[in-house]
Amino acid sequence: MIRNAAAILVPVLALVSLSSCAKKEAAITPPTVENYSYAKPAEVAVSHMDIDLDVDFDNHVLTGSASFLLDNKAKSNVIHFDTWALNIRDVVLEDDQGNEKKARFVVGDSLELIGRPLSVVIEPNTRRVTVHYRTTAAARGVQWLTPEQTAGKQHPYMYTQSEAIHARSWVPCQDTPAIRFTYTANVHVPGGLMALMSAENPRAVAADGNYRFEMKQPVPSYLLALAVGNIQYRATGPRTGVYSEPEMVDKAKWELADLEKMMEAAEKLGGPYRWGQYDVLVLPPSFPLGGMENPRLTFATPIIVAGDRSLVSLIAHEMAHSWSGNLVTNATWNDFWLNEGFTTYVERRIDEVLYGREYADMQTMLGIRDLNEEWDEIGKDSQDCALYTEYNGRNPDEVPTMAAYEKANLFLTMMEDSLGRGNWDKFLRQYFDSHAFQTMTTKHFIRYLKDNVFAEDSTRYDALKIDEWIYKPGIPSNAPRVASKRFDQVDMQIAAFKQGVSAKGLNTKGWVTIEWQRFLDNLPRPLPAARLQDLDTAYDFSHANAAIQRSWLPSVIAAKWEPGYPALENYLMTIGRRFFVRPIYMDLAKTPEGLEWARGVYKKARPGYHPMTQTGIDLVLYPEKKAE
Numbered sequence: 001m002i003r004n005a006a007a008i009l010v011p012v013l014a015l016v017s018l019s020s021c022a023k024k025e026a027a028i029t030p031p032t033v034e035n036y037s038y039a040k041p042a043e044v045a046v047s048h049m050d051i052d053l054d055v056d057f058d059n060h061v062l063t064g065s066a067s068f069l070l071d072n073k074a075k076s077n078v079i080h081f082d083t084w085a086l087n088i089r090d091v092v093l094e095d096d097q098g099n100e101k102k103a104r105f106v107v108g109d110s111l112e113l114i115g116r117p118l119s120v121v122i123e124p125n126t127r128r129v130t131v132h133y134r135t136t137a138a139a140r141g142v143q144w145l146t147p148e149q150t151a152g153k154q155h156p157y158m159y160t161q162s163e164a165i166h167a168r169s170w171v172p173c174q175d176t177p178a179i180r181f182t183y184t185a186n187v188h189v190p191g192g193l194m195a196l197m198s199a200e201n202p203r204a205v206a207a208d209g210n211y212r213f214e215m216k217q218p219v220p221s222y223l224l225a226l227a228v229g230n231i232q233y234r235a236t237g238p239r240t241g242v243y244s245e246p247e248m249v250d251k252a253k254w255e256l257a258d259l260e261k262m263m264e265a266a267e268k269l270g271g272p273y274r275w276g277q278y279d280v281l282v283l284p285p286s287f288p289l290g291g292m293e294n295p296r297l298t299f300a301t302p303i304i305v306a307g308d309r310s311l312v313s314l315i316a317h318e319m320a321h322s323w324s325g326n327l328v329t330n331a332t333w334n335d336f337w338l339n340e341g342f343t344t345y346v347e348r349r350i351d352e353v354l355y356g357r358e359y360a361d362m363q364t365m366l367g368i369r370d371l372n373e374e375w376d377e378i379g380k381d382s383q384d385c386a387l388y389t390e391y392n393g394r395n396p397d398e399v400p401t402m403a404a405y406e407k408a409n410l411f412l413t414m415m416e417d418s419l420g421r422g423n424w425d426k427f428l429r430q431y432f433d434s435h436a437f438q439t440m441t442t443k444h445f446i447r448y449l450k451d452n453v454f455a456e457d458s459t460r461y462d463a464l465k466i467d468e469w470i471y472k473p474g475i476p477s478n479a480p481r482v483a484s485k486r487f488d489q490v491d492m493q494i495a496a497f498k499q500g501v502s503a504k505g506l507n508t509k510g511w512v513t514i515e516w517q518r519f520l521d522n523l524p525r526p527l528p529a530a531r532l533q534d535l536d537t538a539y540d541f542s543h544a545n546a547a548i549q550r551s552w553l554p555s556v557i558a559a560k561w562e563p564g565y566p567a568l569e570n571y572l573m574t575i576g577r578r579f580f581v582r583p584i585y586m587d588l589a590k591t592p593e594g595l596e597w598a599r600g601v602y603k604k605a606r607p608g609y610h611p612m613t614q615t616g617i618d619l620v621l622y623p624e625k626k627a628e
């Protein structure tokens with residue numbers, strides 16, 4: 001849709017010439033949009049970027065420059081960048097002799113979601129293009145937190161979230177996963193605060209607030225990341241560690257004590273870790289995602305700090321992206337399952353090494369539950385229930401993705417079961433090695449699979465229903481069966497509870513968070529008030545960690561159980577992870593009085609949410625208004 005629409009929607013651009021108004025210049029043809037980007041990678045692509053940015057907490061803007069080295073393959077006379085709500089002040093060209101001059105450029109009309117193209121006229125000897133710019137308060141890839149929104153309550157905080165198409169709201173860039181570049185950055189922040197990027201990072205606060213970063217491996221724009229706050233570092237091993245606010249950093253270190261072991265398990269599957277250091281930044285609660293695999297520095301929700309180490313497989317997931325996604329990258333967002341499916345599969349293999357097969361299977365079973373919940377919502381026949389999904393110009397943040405994660409994990413597990421673990425692991429290793437720092441399409445993956453696994457034996461290929469897995473909605477009949485004795489135990493306690501056994505009378509000895517999730521997810525709803533009170537008195541779910549509350553609160557809502565509402569409100573006011581708050585708002589929106597109550601809370605909570613979370617909840621609570 002975008003590809004066709006773009007040509008119609010972008011009008012011929014008025015020419016802006018900063019260098020010369022006197023002589024008549026050739027018009028710059030407005031670029032079309034492909035894969036959510038104005039960039040034309042086959043013609044001219046950025047190979048390296050140097051950023052210089054001032055972080056201004058008073059005005060919530062980043063001001064500075066982004067300077068690009070070019071690979072002008074097609075001897076193009078114009079380069080197109082993506083921008084979203086950026087103020088472009090000036091563009092300068094540098095030739096191969098180091099001479100600089102002002103460039104002729106056009107900032108085109110804005111398209112919904114895509115933003116404006118920045119088209120810069122270049123010359124055959126142009127080596128570098130430097131864009132001077134500032135962000136605006138509208139930057140959807142940046143969140144600015146007040147001190148009250150942090151754990152320490154003393155200092156402001158900011159962080160970026162670039163995937164899928166938000167990097168362009170804080171750096172002008174060729175914002176497509178098809179282009180990779182190395183980068184350096186100079187970042188200037190108020191004294192006392194620490195700046196971190198998806199790059200080589202400091203361990204201590206710089207007294208003058210000046211930080212220098214370098215990312216030596218080429219990365220796509222969606223892996224650009226910056227965070228600034230009152231942050232400290234703790235090592236967890238020779239090449240792993242955690243960053244967080246002082247109030248949180250030691251708890252985070254305890255929770256993530258297994259990072260080094262996780263890395264060893266991941267390397268056994270994917271080959272040597274190619275990014276040097278691996279650290280985790282545990283962010284304040286408003287972070288909209290579970291984790292974001294920014295290279296060298298995973299950004300993570302504080303929800304993982306559950307106190308029982310039971311939610312750390314989320315970090316195994318982000319670490320696994322160091323191979324699937326960051327090293328071998330989906331060429332377009334339609335191929336997102338190649339990023340997320342392989343990552344979910346490797347995550348479960350890491351879980352298996354560290355915590356046993358049963359733990360990995362329990363994670364898979366919780367994942368399948370999430371998948372079913374999503375598929376019930378969108379309809380099981382939806383094309384979004386296939387692995388390969390046509391995004392068709394939809395907001396990438398709103399496209400259902402459980403197939404890309406959990407169905408793809410089942411698919412890859414089926415492949416492992418069919419080929420045998422030894423053969424499959426050999427294939428995986430070879431797949432990562434031979435496509436390192438490259439992009440991958442679904443078509444290319446299938447070709448590679450056929451060439452390297454099936455040697456053109458199409459009968460065997462067909463017998464595994466691979467095309468059905470990839471292109472058809474639903475779960476094919478050869479899906480692996482997943483079961484867990486520990487979950488069987490939990491299910492017995494659910495049955496006992498249903499038969500009237502009191503909460504205290506249940507055998508819940510030794511349960512960790514994921515077992516409580518299983519229990520609470522499968523309780524009948526609505527329960528009578530007395531039974532909810534009995535459960536809450538026995539286990540204090542109203543004050544449990546966020547993951548347990550996410551499974552508990554639907555019962556509170558279904559029964560309209562008043563004593564649970566203060567905890568419900570507190571949850572919605574303090575947690576910003578989209579996957580955690582959106583289903584709760586959806587449950588509330590099922591009844592008119594629930595919707596009214598939810599809108600009241602949301603009015604207060606919304607300013608504290610990340611724009612990605614806001615967009616998702618706006619659609620739930622105000623479906624009649626189209627998201628902007």
Ligand SMILES: [Zn+2]
Nearest residue numbers: 317321340343
């Ligand atoms: Zn992921």
